Each structure stands twice: as C-alpha cells, then as structure tokens.
Amino acid sequence: MTNLNNALLAQQGLRTWYSDHARKLPWRLTPSLYGTWLSEILLQQTQVETGLPKWHLFLERFPTVGHLARASESEVLKAWEGLGYYRRATLLHKAARAIDAAGEFPMSYDAWLKLPGVGPYTAAAIASIGLGEAVAAVDGNVQRVVARWAGITDPVDGKTGAQAVQKVADAWLDHDAPGNHNQAVMELGALVCKPRNPACTLCPISSHCASANNQDMWGVLPAKKVKKKVQRWALTWHIARFENNIVATQRPESGVWAKMWAFPEMSPSAEFHPLGEVMKPVIHLLTHRRIEATFQGWKAPNKAAMEAYATEVGGVVMTWEELEKRAMPRLITKVFNDLRSE
Ligand code: SF4
Incomplete structure (x- = not known):
C-alpha cells in the first residue's frame, strides 16, 4: 500500500x-x-x-x-x-x-x-x-x-x-x-x-x-552490465583522382555505414602515381569501435584507368560535386573539404 x-x-x-x-x-x-x-x-x-x-x-x-x-x-x-x-x-x-x-x-x-x-x-x-x-x-x-x-x-x-x-x-x-x-x-x-x-x-x-x-x-545507479571492449579498426581509403574525378564506392547493405558512399579500400594498379597520405589519419569513435582512417592519394594516368579501377572495386567514377550530394559517413564529411582540396 x-x-x-x-x-x-x-x-x-x-x-x-x-x-x-x-x-x-x-x-x-x-x-x-x-x-x-x-x-x-x-x-x-x-x-x-x-x-x-x-x-x-x-x-x-x-x-x-x-x-x-x-x-x-x-x-x-x-x-x-x-x-x-x-x-x-x-x-x-x-x-x-x-x-x-x-x-x-x-x-x-x-x-x-x-x-x-x-x-x-x-x-x-x-x-x-x-x-x-x-x-x-x-x-x-x-x-x-x-x-x-x-x-x-x-x-x-x-x-x-x-x-x-x-x-x-x-x-x-x-x-x-x-x-x-x-x-x-x-x-x-x-x-x-x-x-x-x-x-x-x-x-x-x-x-x-x-x-x-x-x-x-x-x-x-542505474547499474549496467559490463561493457564490451572497444575494438580498434585501422582502415585505409584510396582516393584516386583524374582531373575533378574520383572513384567512390557504396558500402555493403549491412554493417558499419551501410549503403553510404566512401572510397575504395583496395589500392589501384601500378600505372597510378602514388601521392602518399592526403592528410593526417582521422580518428573516429563509434559504439564499441575506435576507427583510425588513413587516406592515400593516387593520380590516374587517364580516365580509362579510372573506369577500369572503378569496375575492379565495384565503384563509380564521379566528380567531387556528385559525391557531395550522396550520403557519406561523418568521418568523411568532417574532412571532405580537406580531401577535395588536395
Ligand atoms: S529521482 Fe533523481 S533527481 Fe530526483 S531525488 Fe531521486 S536521484 Fe535525485
């Protein structure tokens, strides 16, 4: 009572x-x-x-x-x-x-x-x-x-x-x-x-x-169950450029950043000229994950090489402006202008 x-x-x-x-x-x-x-x-x-x-x-x-x-x-x-x-x-x-x-x-x-x-x-x-x-x-x-x-x-x-x-x-x-x-x-x-x-x-x-x-x-209070350990995830994204074009890929239907647009994780072939790290690695925290993303730059010899690379990684050749209209992980949008200006 x-x-x-x-x-x-x-x-x-x-x-x-x-x-x-x-x-x-x-x-x-x-x-x-x-x-x-x-x-x-x-x-x-x-x-x-x-x-x-x-x-x-x-x-x-x-x-x-x-x-x-x-x-x-x-x-x-x-x-x-x-x-x-x-x-x-x-x-x-x-x-x-x-x-x-x-x-x-x-x-x-x-x-x-x-x-x-x-x-x-x-x-x-x-x-x-x-x-x-x-x-x-x-x-x-x-x-x-x-x-x-x-x-x-x-x-x-x-x-x-x-x-x-x-x-x-x-x-x-x-x-x-x-x-x-x-x-x-x-x-x-x-x-x-x-x-x-x-x-x-x-x-x-x-x-x-x-x-x-x-x-x-x-x-x-409130008491919570013991938390899962934070996983570390080192990720390398490859930014292949030709003039104002880059190769972008859509992430898988499930998992982290499902269906969002990002860059290929596989490096392009030897005919691309390596430009090194585009910027300092970016640290991003998600629930139970600490992501360290590195961006590697590449210069393509021509547009045909870009198309071939895009086909190989299941991506699309597009301009920076086109990419900007698509949904991207916050990790990328927060450094988007730095990536693009390189
Ligand atoms: S409900 Fe929360 S704020 Fe209110 S008296 Fe209890 S502990 Fe304090």
Missing part, C-alpha cells in the same frame, strides 16, 4: 512539475503522429540540440509521410547525414512506405510495434503521446530516474532489472494523461536527474526517492 501511495505521489509530483517545466519543443507545440514519430526516431541516441534541426529539415524535405515514402533511399540517407546509426534512416524509410501503403498511421501500441525501426519504447512513446494510449515508455532517461527512485540495483539492461524498472514505470503511469506523463519522466531525466550530479533539491519526486541527495547511489 505504501508503495502504491508513493507511486501516486510521484505521479502527482511529475504532473505539476511537467506543466511548469516542459521544454517547448516543436513536436509538442503542434502535435501530429508524423511529427511525433519523426522526433522519436531522430532523437534515439541523439541529443535534442542535434536532433532538432534535423527534425525541421525532414519536415521541410518530406512534409508528409507520403513524401517520405516516395523519396529515394539516397535522399533519406542524405537528409540523415551526420546523425550516425544510419540503419535508423533506412528503417524509417521502410516504415514510411508501409504506412503509405496501408493508407493510414497505425492506431495502437501493438500496431506501431510491427513497423520497422519501432521497438517497445518508441511504440509506447508514440501511442501514449499521439494516441493517448496508457502504456509506459521506458528509455534511458526513464531507466535512470526509476532505478534511482526505487533503488533498483540489478542492471537495467538485464532481464530482472528491466522488469523491475517496467513495474515501477507501470505503477507510476498516469492513465488520464499518459503522453504527458511519459514525457514528464523523460524530461525529468534529461533536466534534473542527470547522469552526473542530479539536482535532487529541485526534484518533484525526491521525498520518496531511495537515492535523493546520495552521491554513492548516483554513481552506481
């Missing part, structure tokens, strides 16, 4: 706090299922500051789900460029096509869950915010708030810990306003119960929190 009372008190505290402190994000100001869905996909593993301009850009380029469905995959990848985790973009595009083919948006949590790229958290967020369905959405912010509040010490990314978090999140859920409630918990995690130094004195649910003003608890 006490726990239920505490859950109800937390729910009330969250409701009042959210109405006073919610950030005025555009998808909240003029809500629509399309805008909410886009925001949820764009903001996965992405900060609001980075996701916000992309949300505007997507709505500008693809104003409706029909526009998104009819766009080519390369247009969607290009719009996504810079956000990383490119699989999200291809799944978003596939989902848009499924929605467009169905003629309407899914109208329940279960129906959203069937779409590509939509997991339990995203389905719960969209169904509660966009449709008013009473389902608790649990993302990283919610895991942190709940694990600290309830003192859950099992890893939240393991089965037992995840179930314990879900149980509390379900007990907290405000059935009269599930969308606002879910956003309130996420917002509290983003603004108050931050990973380091949570502002417990400003927290609306501190009175029954197991970790309030307790530095030792903040340091260990």
Whole structure:
C-alpha cells in the first residue's frame, strides 16, 4: 500500500512539475503522429540540440509521410547525414512506405510495434503521446530516474532489472494523461536527474526517492552490465583522382555505414602515381569501435584507368560535386573539404 501511495505521489509530483517545466519543443507545440514519430526516431541516441534541426529539415524535405515514402533511399540517407546509426534512416524509410501503403498511421501500441525501426519504447512513446494510449515508455532517461527512485540495483539492461524498472514505470503511469506523463519522466531525466550530479533539491519526486541527495547511489545507479571492449579498426581509403574525378564506392547493405558512399579500400594498379597520405589519419569513435582512417592519394594516368579501377572495386567514377550530394559517413564529411582540396 505504501508503495502504491508513493507511486501516486510521484505521479502527482511529475504532473505539476511537467506543466511548469516542459521544454517547448516543436513536436509538442503542434502535435501530429508524423511529427511525433519523426522526433522519436531522430532523437534515439541523439541529443535534442542535434536532433532538432534535423527534425525541421525532414519536415521541410518530406512534409508528409507520403513524401517520405516516395523519396529515394539516397535522399533519406542524405537528409540523415551526420546523425550516425544510419540503419535508423533506412528503417524509417521502410516504415514510411508501409504506412503509405496501408493508407493510414497505425492506431495502437501493438500496431506501431510491427513497423520497422519501432521497438517497445518508441511504440509506447508514440501511442501514449499521439494516441493517448496508457502504456509506459521506458528509455534511458526513464531507466535512470526509476532505478534511482526505487533503488533498483540489478542492471537495467538485464532481464530482472528491466522488469523491475517496467513495474515501477507501470505503477507510476498516469492513465488520464499518459503522453504527458511519459514525457514528464523523460524530461525529468534529461533536466534534473542527470547522469552526473542530479539536482535532487529541485526534484518533484525526491521525498520518496531511495537515492535523493546520495552521491554513492548516483554513481552506481542505474547499474549496467559490463561493457564490451572497444575494438580498434585501422582502415585505409584510396582516393584516386583524374582531373575533378574520383572513384567512390557504396558500402555493403549491412554493417558499419551501410549503403553510404566512401572510397575504395583496395589500392589501384601500378600505372597510378602514388601521392602518399592526403592528410593526417582521422580518428573516429563509434559504439564499441575506435576507427583510425588513413587516406592515400593516387593520380590516374587517364580516365580509362579510372573506369577500369572503378569496375575492379565495384565503384563509380564521379566528380567531387556528385559525391557531395550522396550520403557519406561523418568521418568523411568532417574532412571532405580537406580531401577535395588536395
Ligand atoms: S531525488 Fe535525485 S536521484 Fe531521486 S529521482 Fe530526483 S533527481 Fe533523481
């Protein structure tokens, strides 16, 4: 009974706090299922500051789900460029096509869950915010708030810990306003119960929190399973040039940077003149990977040699301007102008 009372008190505290402190994000100001869905996909593993301009850009380029469905995959990848985790973009595009083919948006949590790229958290967020369905959405912010509040010490990314978090999140859920409630918990995690130094004195649910003003608890909660070791990956890209042309290749359909455009990893034949390293190796960090990319320059004797090299590596001869229009890994876009000016 006490726990239920505490859950109800937390729910009330969250409701009042959210109405006073919610950030005025555009998808909240003029809500629509399309805008909410886009925001949820764009903001996965992405900060609001980075996701916000992309949300505007997507709505500008693809104003409706029909526009998104009819766009080519390369247009969607290009719009996504810079956000990383490119699989999200291809799944978003596939989902848009499924929605467009169905003629309407899914109208329940279960129906959203069937779409590509939509997991339990995203389905719960969209169904509660966009449709008013009473389902608790649990993302990283919610895991942190709940694990600290309830003192859950099992890893939240393991089965037992995840179930314990879900149980509390379900007990907290405000059935009269599930969308606002879910956003309130996420917002509290983003603004108050931050990973380091949570502002417990400003927290609306501190009175029954197991970790309030307790530095030792903040340091260990939410508990996570032991992380995988970071892999090192040394990569060499070959930039073969002839006048303003280069050879570019599209990466495989799966794996790192799936379907994005980059340079061949195989060096050209001896008739190409080596120009050495184009620039200092570039270090780039992805989840569980530390990539060190080296760019080797080559000058082709003529265009026919470029075509032959492109055929050999399954690539295409194109100008720098053409390449710039295609989606490329962030590792390349961040040094693109340096590569091109050599
Ligand atoms: S009291 Fe502190 S630790 Fe507890 S939920 Fe609030 S901010 Fe987080």
